[in-house]
Amino acid sequence: MLKKGWGESFIIGVAGAGQEISTRPFQLVTGRSWKGTAFGGARGRTDVPRIVDWYMDGKIQIDPLITHTMPLEEINSAFDLMHEGASIRSVVVY
Template sequence: HRGWGQSIVIGVAGAGKEISTRPFQLITGRTWKGSAFGGVKGRTQLPGMVEDAMKGEIDLAPFVTHTMGLDDINKAFDLMHEGKSIRTVIHY
């Protein structure tokens, strides 16, 4: 049915960007939600997540796709922009 369901906006838009919708969708039940940074509340939830990672309860290794020296930092940015890297650790 028109208007039913949820629209989830993920991430942070550039400055000045807007999203448009038809008001009819909202008055017939469509809801909008936003999710920046995966919905994590930095001040209250992040310290506990860091603690869990330090205790080995969260495995971060699968999220690190590349490891490079500082001399290759431009290559790391290129990989990120090309969508070929999740996270690159830079050793300096």
């Protein structure tokens, strides 16, 4: 939630190639700031091994988020499901 004239805005996710965001300069010179985050803010080299350990130790549940498991030959179907919003997470088995 932003106050009129100040506060932090968070841009979440990854935009498509070539997409831009814009704002009125007044928004920034009055104290508002923008921050971006992708992948939940996780850092690959340090956070992914920790998340794997949490999963292996049963501290977090990931399996319920996997809605589809498919062989590599069906990878295009996995992308179709993603674009249609018909899956939460598809795992492609190689």
